[in-house]
Amino acid sequence: MTKVKPRVKVPKTAEAGEIVEIKTLISHPMHSGRAVDGDGNLIPRRIIHSFRASFNGTEVMSVNLKPSVSANPFFTFPFKVTESGTFDFIWVEDDGTEYKKSAKISVG
Amino acid sequence: MQTLVLKPISRRKALSYLGVAGASLTLSSIAFAGPDEVNARISAITNGAAGDDTLITLDLPEIAENGNAVKVAFDIDSPMTADNYVKAVHILADGNPEPDVATFNFSPHMGACYASTRMRLSKTQNVHVIAAFSDGSFGNASALVKVTIGGCGG
Numbered sequence: 178m179t180k181v182k183p184r185v186k187v188p189k190t191a192e193a194g195e196i197v198e199i200k201t202l203i204s205h206p207m208h209s210g211r212a213v214d215g216d217g218n219l220i221p222r223r224i225i226h227s228f229r230a231s232f233n234g235t236e237v238m239s240v241n242l243k244p245s246v247s248a249n250p251f252f253t254f255p256f257k258v259t260e261s262g263t264f265d266f267i268w269v270e271d272d273g274t275e276y277k278k279s280a281k282i283s284v285g
Numbered sequence: 286m287q288t289l290v291l292k293p294i295s296r297r298k299a300l301s302y303l304g305v306a307g308a309s310l311t312l313s314s315i316a317f318a319g320p321d322e323v324n325a326r327i328s329a330i331t332n333g334a335a336g337d338d339t340l341i342t343l344d345l346p347e348i349a350e351n352g353n354a355v356k357v358a359f360d361i362d363s364p365m366t367a368d369n370y371v372k373a374v375h376i377l378a379d380g381n382p383e384p385d386v387a388t389f390n391f392s393p394h395m396g397a398c399y400a401s402t403r404m405r406l407s408k409t410q411n412v413h414v415i416a417a418f419s420d421g422s423f424g425n426a427s428a429l430v431k432v433t434i435g436g437c438g439g
Contacts, residue, residue, distance in 0.1 A: 196395075196397050232394065235394065236392060237392055237394045238390060238395060239389075240387055240402075241387065241390075243387060244382075245381050245385070245387075245405050245406075246386060246387050246402065246403070246404055246405070247354040247402075247403040247404055247436070248353070248354075250403075251401075251403050252400060252401070252402050253358075253399075253400060253401045253402075254399070254400040255395050255398075255399060256395055256396065257365075257394060257397070
């Protein structure tokens with residue numbers, strides 16, 4: 178099993194009121210349940226089905242993912258910085274496993 | 286959707302059968318969502334309301350060489366304030382085994398409304414993006430993506 182590794186790109190500093198771009202990526206095969214392996218056996222479904230991004234405990238955005246999302250799900254989205262704080266990112270797999278990553282932004 | 290009767294054989298084996306029995310029959314027996322199912326999904330999301338097709342700017346390739354990772358990006362004209370923002374954006378594809386690709390749930394904290402991701406497209410098909418605004422209205426946009434090599438495994 179390949180290792181599932183979340184990665185995020187969040188600016189360390191920002192001006193108050195600035196809209197910054199957040200980039201997230203998690204290395205994950207996103208097995209759709211339709212592909213077959215080298216021996217012709219169906220690979221069971223195993224995907225990241227949900228992603229959430231929160232800042233200082235308030236949800237900024239979330240995504241519900243289906244098998245049609247590519248392997249290594251990647252997202253970019255904007256965020257308006259109003260105060261210093263911590264971004265928490267969480268990815269949830271089909272079996273309930275959660276993968277987490279945090280990043281700080283400071284204003285000033 | 287449940288009629289996946291493709292036998293679990295390798296692509297190599299499948300190709301070797303081609304000359305004998307015409308494996309194209311086997312391959313084409315995967316059920317795809319189709320435009321009707323996608324239109325039904327869109328009606329279910331919008332409750333039948335006609336969406337404004339001027340608010341969403343789509344960034345999709347005209348031709349995708351590799352259907353395993355097709356970039357899809359959208360930019361939606363919205364002030365993203367507490368009383369006027371985009372609540373959700375649905376990405377749908379009418380030629381994949383199931384119509385839904387991803388649903389984004391947004392909040393005014395974003396300050397702007399755009400996002401991008403990568404999706405699988407099994408064949409040449411239309412991609413639809415439906416935006417649900419906080420006032421109950423909808424926006425829609427769609428584009429045809431030509432896929433050279435499909436990306437649904439198998």
